[in-house]
Structure formats: C-alpha cells, structure tokens
Amino acid sequence: MSIMRVVQVSHPNGPLELVEREIPEPQAGSVRIKVQACGICHSDSFTKEGTFPGIHYPRIPGHEIAGMIDAVGSGVAGWLPGQRVGVGWHGGHCGHCDSCRRGDFVTCQTAAEVPGITYDGGYADYMIAPAEALALIPEDLSAVEAGPLMCAGITTFNSLRNSGAQPGDVVAILGIGGLGHLGVQFAAKMGFKTVAIARGADKGPLVRELGAWHYIDSQKEDPAAELIKLGGARIILSTATSGKAVSAVLGGLGINGRMIIVGVAEPFEVSPITLIGGRRSIVGWPAGRSIDSQDTLRFSALTGVRSMNEVFPLERAAEAYERMMSGKARFRVVLRTGH
Secondary structure (H helix, E strand, O other): OOEEEEEEEOOOOOOEEEEEEEOOOOOOOEEEEEEEEEEEOHHHHHHHHOOOOOOOOOEOOOOEEEEEEEEEOOOOOOOOOOOEEEEOOOOOOOOOOHHHHOOOOOOOOOOOOOEOOOEOOOOEOEEEEEHHHEEEOOOOOOHHHHHHHHOHHHHHHHHHHOOOOOOOOEEEEEOOOOOHHHHHHHHHHOOOEEEEEEOOOOHHHHHHHOOOOEEEEOOOOOHHHHHHHOOOEEEEEEOOOOHHHHHHHHHHEEEEEEEEEOOOOOOOOOOHHHHHHOOOEEEEOOOOOHHHHHHHHHHHHHHOOOOOEEEEEHHHHHHHHHHHHHOOOOOEEEEEOOO
C-alpha cells in the first residue's frame, strides 16, 4: 500500500493534523496530481471553522494548487502524466443543473466543486481533481509562483480584464496585501494609470516597484479627494478588509466609475447621492473558471507578474495557516511538499 502525507481537519474548529493516508486512484473523468505547492488562502478558514455548508469531515484544505499530473482516469482527453497543472477555486462543476450545462458556473455556486471544501484539496502530497478543473502551468512559472495565482491571482486579473477599463484609464487598487500587491502588478501590465491606496508612507516605494503610477497614503491624505484630483477613478479594485476604508474611497470614482469588491470587507456605508450623482456602481467579482486560471498563468509568465510569498514545508501547515490568519504574513503564504 502506497502512503502519502496529508494535513486534514477532522471536525469543525478542529486542528490541522498531519496524518498518513493511502494514495488515491483517479476515477473516470479525473486525474491524480502530485502536489508541489499549495497556497494558503483566507477562504481555507471555511473548512477549518466549518462555516461553509455541506463540508464532510475529515477534509484536506487547499485550493491554490500547483503540481504535476501523476495518473489519468478513464475518459480524460487532452491531459497526460507529466503535465504541470494548477487547480483553483473553481474545481469542477455538477454538470446537472441548467447553469452548468450552459457553462454559467457563476450562477451555479451551490453546485460548484471546490477543492479543499467539497472534495480534498492541496494540503497533501497527492490529490484528485476533475479534468475540467485543470489549468496548464507555463514553464516560466515555478510551482510556488503558480499556486497563489490560482485564487488571489485569477481573482484580481479576471476582475480587472473584465472591468471595462481601457489603457490609460485611472484604476485604483485599495489595499496592498495578498490580493492588492497582485492587483497593482496586473493593472500596471494592462496599461492602466495604476494608483495604489494604503496606509503608511512605507508602502510608496514598494508599490512603485510593482508598477504603480501614483501612491496615496490614506493616513495622511483623503483618498477620494486625491483620486478626484487625478480625474476620478474609472475603476477602484477593493481588496481591503476595512469597511471604513472602502467607504472613504468611494467618492473618488469618476463619472460612470465602478468599484469592484474582491476582498471580504466588513459592512460599509454608501451614500446614494454618491452613486446617483455620478452614475457610479459597486459590484463583486468571484474569480473565474479553469480557462481563466490558465489565462492568468499565461499573462503572469509573459509579463513578469509574480506573487510575493512566504514558503513553509507541508509539515508546518498549522503554523503557516496561523501566520496567514493572524495578518502577520505580508503577502501570500505557500506550502511546499518534498517533491
């Protein structure tokens, strides 16, 4: 019997436990992936704390997966052992409801498959994934670089490329953390006049290195007023968790401007006059399908967009998870297996 290491949660609010399991075999329509890296996302708390409906325990978390196909189940076309692949939040779909049949997986959230939640994820040496969940990883990206792009990367990239902004438009990124530092890079590489907004003068040099055209220190300046001085933002991509910070920047949207929420923020206040007077709007964005993940990986490899990561071995997953949840990790935290 072949054995692998996994880090599992046995029950809601249970500890992350390093245990051994038998290496699983891929069933029809799925592949086995030898995991090389797996990012730790705040959404992994859904599994750790049991706040997502329908989780069956024990469960292995992790949906920012990068590795190599190790075995292929029957009925899988186009994927072969040895290919480097990633799996993200959209880890397959039910295939039964009308939304799934027409490819509209956004409205099929309740039936969507999510690694680490509806099936075992990437905190492991091996994992099984549906073939439709796979994204090809370019050779220019290492597994550690690719992992965080499968959730944090696709969320920021896909929201920006579908935002309606054109090259030369003012696009502001609110919050320069695990999502925001990627948002700044993607916005700059897409040709937007990228404005980074965060707290503290120390962030200025960093965001300019990432490609920002301008920096607003919200501790010293009114971010909405500063954006208006720049002509008003066509798009504000909000990665912040502070509801107060979100409210403070809304007035910086230009006419027909749009705020896109990708960070899970506290409730925030909105003045209807702010929205009505400038035909402004607020929307959310959920990530994307596996083809969107593949596009994210390709764009990142081509343009040099990279996640800034703190790397831990699999056996230190509990420590790595707590570092991410505590907010002490500056950007992303990634688990690396021994492969």
